[in-house]
Amino acid sequence: MPLLGGIRPPIAVLCLLIVALTALTAKVLGPGEDTVVPKAVLSSQRHFAEDGAIALRASIDERVTDLERTAAALNAKEPEEPERVLSDLGRTYQKWTGTTVVDLESGKVLAARGERIPLAWLDKDVLTGEHALTPRMVRLETGDVRLMTMALLNAKDRPQQLLIASNSLSVPAINLGPFRSMAVVARDGEVLATEGFEQSEALNSDQERKELVFLQKQMSQLSDQAAARTEEHPVTAREPGSRGYPGVSGTLLGDDYAGRVTTAGYASLASSDPEEKDSVAAGLGLTVVAMLPVVPQGAAETGRELYGLVAAGALVVLGLLAAAVLWAAVQRPLLRLFLESRRLARGDLTRPVAVPRWGEAARIGAALERLRAQLNGTGEDPGAKSGKVRLGMRVPLAATAVLLLLWCVPVGLLLNRTDGSVSVPATIVNDQRDRTDLIADRVRRALNEAQADLVSTSRLIDADDPGAAEALLTDVLKEHTRYQALYVVDAGGEVVARAGSDPHDWSDDEDLPLVRVSGKGDRKPVIQAAAPVPEHKGTTLVGEVRVEFLNSLLKRPGLGEVRVVNADARTVAASGGFLAFEQLPGDALTDLVRAGNVPVGAGPVENGLLIRDGGDVTVAAAAPFSGGGIASDIGWTVVSSQDADRFEIAAYEREDRSVLAGMLGLAAIVVCLGWVYLVVARPLRALAASAEKLADGDLKTVHYPRYQDEVGAVVRSLELLRQQLQARRQNQARRPAEPRPGAGGR
DSSP states (O other), X not given: OOTTSSSHHHHHHHHHHHHHHHHHHHHHHSOOOOOSSOHHHHHHHHHHHHHHHHHHHHHHHHHHHHHHHHHHHHHTSOOOOHHHHHHHHHHHOOOOSEEEEEETTTOOEEEEXXXXXXXXXXXXXXXXXXXXXXXXXXXXXXXXXXXXXXXXXXXXXXXXXXXXXXXXXXXXXXXXXXXXXXXXXXXXXXXXXXXXXXXXXXXXXXXXXXXXXXXXXXXXXXXXXXXXXXXXXXXXXSOTTOOSXXXXXXXXXXXXXXXXXXXXXXXXXXXXXXXXXXXXXXXXXXXXXXXXXXXXXXXXXXXXXXXXXXXXXXXXXXXXXXXXXXXXXXXXXXXXXXXXXXXXXXXXXXXOOOOOSXXXXXXXXXXXXXXXXXXXXXXXXXXXXXXXXXXXXXXXXXXXXXXXXXXXXXXXXXXXXXXTXXXXXXXXXHHHHHHHHHHHHHHHHHHHHHHHHHHHHHTTOOTTOXXXXXXXXXXXXXXXXXXXXXXEEOTTSOEEEEXXXXXXXXXXXXXXXXXXXXXXXXXXXXXEEEEEOTTSTXXXXXXXXXXXXXXXXXXXXXXXXXXXXXXXXXXXXXXXXXXXXXXXXXXXXXXXXXXXXXXXXXXXXXEEEEEEETTEEEEEEEEEOXXXXXXXXXXXXXXXXXXXXXXXXXXXXXXXXXXXXXXXXXXXXXXXXXXXXXXXXXXXXXXXXXXXXXXXXXXXXXXXXXXXXXXXXXXXXXXXXXXXHHHHHHHHHHSOOOOOTTOSOO
C-alpha cells in the first residue's frame, strides 16, 4: 500500500502525535527548572529600558530640531546681534548647558552663554562633507561627555556664523522608583551618565557602601554586555515572536548580593518609526540600561508540577485505548476484507468468506459471500443476505474521539485554572506605576514643546500682514505633524490668519491656562495650546494639537490600556479607541485618579494598585502631571491598566500551556480521525452499497478504484468478480439446451 494511503498511516500518525503531546505535556506542565527571577520581572525591566531609550531619543532629537528651527527663523529675518540671539534662545528653551556663536571666517567666539564649550574638536570634517554639522559627542576637560549640536547662521551682508549648543547625555528626567538605577552607555560600553545611585557620603554604614560599590560594578559589567548585544541587527537580535520596539532590546541577569539578584534591561536608541526620517539620536550608538536588584523567587508553584505528569500518564492510557479501538474496529476488519476479496478474485471459492460482525465491513463481507455462492453455482446463502447492519464505521471513530476528548477537555478547561488569588510580584505593580509616570512626563513634555514652538513662531508673525502670517503658518504646519490647525486670533476673538483645519473658539481669558481642552459633545476633544504675539496686545497664536499625536505617545508594550484624563477623570486621549470625555472603565480607576490628585507634601504623586475583582486581577496606576512647564498645571492624569494574565507569571503561563495542550489534542483528533473518515470510512460506505448491488445482480455497473489503498484493492477485486459473474452468465446463455430423459422419437 502507498505510504499516505489506507488505514495504517492515520492511525500511526495519531499514535505519534499522542506520544509527542505526552512528551510536551510532561515537559511544559511537569517539573521544570527553577527560575531565579520570574520572566514577568525581567520583561518589565526590558520595557523600562525601552521607555528610557524612547525618552532619551525624543529629547535629543527635539533639541536638534529646536536649534535648526531657531537658526532657520533667524536666517529668514533681519540679522541680530549674537548676544541677542543667545538671550532669546535661552528664554525660549531651557535645555542647553551652554551656547556659543562662532565666526567661521575668523574662528572668533562672538558670544557665549552657560557652560564653556571647547572648540578644539571643530575641524574641516565637522563643517564640510557628507556628515557636515552632524551632532558630535565631545569630551570636556573635566571628563564629562557633551553632545554638540550645530546650526548655520547665514544672514545677509554678514559672514557665516556657527551656532553651537551643548547638552549633557544625562539619563532622562524620569521617575526611576526605589532601588532602580539607569545608565546611558556608549558603543564601546563606557558609561556616560548614571542616575539612581546614592552618594557614598550620604550612606550611614560600611555595609551600604559595599553594596553601592557592588551595584556600580554590576552596572559597568552589564553595560559592557548590553553595548555588545545592541550592535546586532534588530531583526536577528529580537527573540522570536517579540515585537513593538524598533531597536535592539533585551534582559540581563547579574550576580546576587545580600539576598537580591541584579536584573537589567537594555535598549538601543532607535527611530520611532522605520518609515520616518532617520533619527539623529539613533545614529549616536547609545544604549540605555535599567538595573534593579530583586529578591529571587522560583516561578513554579508547589504541587502543580505533578499535575503535568498525571496528565501525561492519562494521555498515554487513553491514547493506547483509542489506538486499540481503531485497530480492532477499523483496521483489522478492513485488512481481512482485503485478503478475502483478493482470494475470491484469484478463484479460491472453496472456503466461505469470514464475515465481520457489524458495520460496513459486515455488509461487504456478506456481499462477498453471496458472490462466492453465485460463482460456485450453489445459490445464495440466505443467512448472508439478511445481515445488513446499519451501525457503521462512524461508531468506532466517535468512540475514539470521546476517549481523547476525555483528556483534552479537562486539561484545556480545568487543569491549572487561576483565580483572583494569584500572586503578582510587587515589582510588577511598582514598575507599572513608574512607567505610567514616565508616560505622563512624556506627554507633559510634548505639550510643553508644542507651546514652546508656538512661542518661537509667534515672534516671527506680523499680525498687520495677514497674508504673510498665513504663509508662515502654512510652512510651520507642514513642518510640525503634531498640529492639525494653526491660527492667529486678535483681541476681539476674530481669526486673522489660519492654516489647516477649521479653527475652534479661543477665549483670551487670563485666568484660563495656555494649554486647554474643549469640544465636549464633539466626536474628538479639541486640545489647544497658545502663545501671545509680541508687540500686538491681545493677539494670540493658537495651535490645535492632534489627538492622534497624543495617542501615539501612549502606546507602549507591556503597559496595557493607557488613557489621559482631565481633572474630572474624563478621557481626552487613549492608546486604543475611545469616546471623547468618556468615563474611565470601572470605579476603581476613577478613585485611583482622585487619590493621585490629592496634594501630598510637594504635590500630587503617582500611585499603583492591584485590583482583584472576582476571578480577574488587574494592575493599574495613575500619574498626575507634575514637574515644570506650562502643561504641569492643567490637572491631567495618565492612567494605565492591564490584566495580570498579560504578564509572564508562572500561574498564568501554566494555564495557557494547559489550554494549548488541550487545543493540540483537539487538533490531533480532528486531523487524524478526519483523515480516517475521508480516506476510509466514506469510501467504505460507498463500497458497501456497490457490493450489495453487485450481489443483487447488477452486473452492468463498472467498479473503478478511486484510491490506491485497501479500499481500492477491494474495489478492484469486486470488479474482477463482476467480470467473472458476467462471463459465467454469458457462457450459460450460449450453452445448448440438454435433451430431457425419455424424450425423442421412436
